[in-house]
Amino acid sequence: MSSAGDIxxxxVAPLFGVIIANLMFATPMRAVLQAKRxxxxxxxxxxxxxxxxxxxxxxxxxxxxxxDWFVYAANQPGFIMGVFYSLTAIGLAKKDTRDVLVYIFLALCLLLPSVAVVLNLGLGDHADQExxxxxxxxxxxxxxxxxYSAPLSTLVQVVKTKSAESLHWPSCECRNERAIEQKRERERAVADSTRGLTRHSVFPFLCFPSLPFHAKQTNENKGTMNLINGTCWVAYGFAIQDYFILSPNVAGVFLSIVQLTLVAVYKSNDEAGRQMSTRTFFFPSRSTLGAEEGGGHAQDSVGINRSNSQQRLVDGGDTP
Incomplete structure (x- = not known):
């Protein structure tokens, strides 16, 4: 009979890892559905x-x-969601961005099947399953x-600027979601001659637009989630002696600890920008609302460019 530790x-650990991994893959869903609309x-x-x-x-x-069913279950939904996100983006992106996405897809379509063909047809019975x-x-x-290599430059930037605002997570929305939501609510209220209308997401457990949005708190919460997720897979990889599972998750746990440490160290410097949106951890944000709203940009105290319209929203009103 298996010991409690083995169980x-x-x-238990990989099961939690499967759940957390899929929740993390689903994080961009609300933003992608909104962009599609x-x-x-x-x-x-x-x-x-x-x-x-x-x-x-x-x-x-x-x-x-x-x-390994745990590894499969942790990645199959993410694969489907990734395809949906990517195809949606290819349909909506501008030409330069669309070309980058297509090139990445073509590279993956070449690399992965080629390796699979070599292993299964080229080597065939000449190589064992192991x-x-x-x-x-x-x-x-x-x-x-x-x-994982991209965050390293971001960590250097955090130390140089003494601000953890740029430490965020892959595929997170790059907008000031709270400010945009408030503006949309006001526009709908005027159009419908009433106030307080609320749009509910089909994924309410992923985003709570009715709550005050703080980037620092988001960093801490998602950093903690990634730390727990990595720890689960580290425990599982160590238990089954699979170092391909163990090694990258050790790196992920380390980066999560570094992230949480930097957020804690520099959180006082980020108070001025606490209502700014989350930007991607692995791919730092491009412009915020400049392309969407138009107009110039104002520089805030933590060195983040905001459009004039976004700055007015953050300050609490639409008037200049």
């Missing part, structure tokens, strides 16, 4: 979405070789090295 590390990406950064697709695709392949899973595990970790 926790081999069943608006017919415009606005200030959303879609570049991470093909990366999510490729990462999940690689780990799905690894789950086949290892016969060798094939080893090669595919290297591929998964190579993709993650690229995925």
């Amino acid at each position: 926790v590390t081999k069943w 608006d017919g415009d990406l606005g200030s959303l950064n879609p570049v991470p979405w093909p990366a999510i697709t490729g990462n999940c695709m690689a780990w799905i392949g690894y789950s086949y070789y290892k016969r 060798t094939k899973s080893f090669v595919w595990g290297l591929l998964c970790n190579a993709i993650l090295v690229v995925y």
Whole structure:
């Protein structure tokens, strides 16, 4: 009979990891659905979405070789959501961004099937299942090295600016969501000759626009979520002695600890920008509302560009 420790590390931990991983993959859903309704990406950064697709695709392949249902369940929904996000972005993005997304997709379509063909048709019976899973595990970790390398420049920026406002998460919305929501509510109230109308998201558990939005709190909450997720997979990888699962999640836990530490150290410097939107952790934000609202930009105390219209919203009104 399995010990209590084995049950926790081999069943409970990966089960929690599956749930948290899929919640994290679903985080951009509300923003993507809104962009789809608006017919415009606005200030959303879609570049991470093909990366999510490729990462999940690689780990799905690894789950086949290892016969691991937990790895499969943690990535199959993410793969579907990544494809949806990416296809939506390709349909809405401007030409330059659309070209980047298409090139990333083409690269993934070339790389992953090519490696699969070499392993299963080229090597065939000349390599055992363990060798094939080893090669595919290297591929998964190579993709993650690229995925995890981008935050390093962001960490340097945080230390230089002494502000943790740029520490955010992949695929997070790049807008001042609270300010935009308030403006939309006012516009709908005028149009309908009434006030207090509320639009409810079909994914209410992912975003709470009726609550005060603080970037610092979002950093802490999502940093904690990623830390828990990584810890679950570290425990599972160690329990089954799978270092391809263990190693990247150790790196993820380390980056989460660094993120939470920087947020704690510099949180007093971020008070002035606490209502600014979350920007992507792996791919720092482009402009905020400039492309969407038009007009000039005002520079705030933490060095983040805001459009004039956004600045007025943050200050609490639409009048100059």
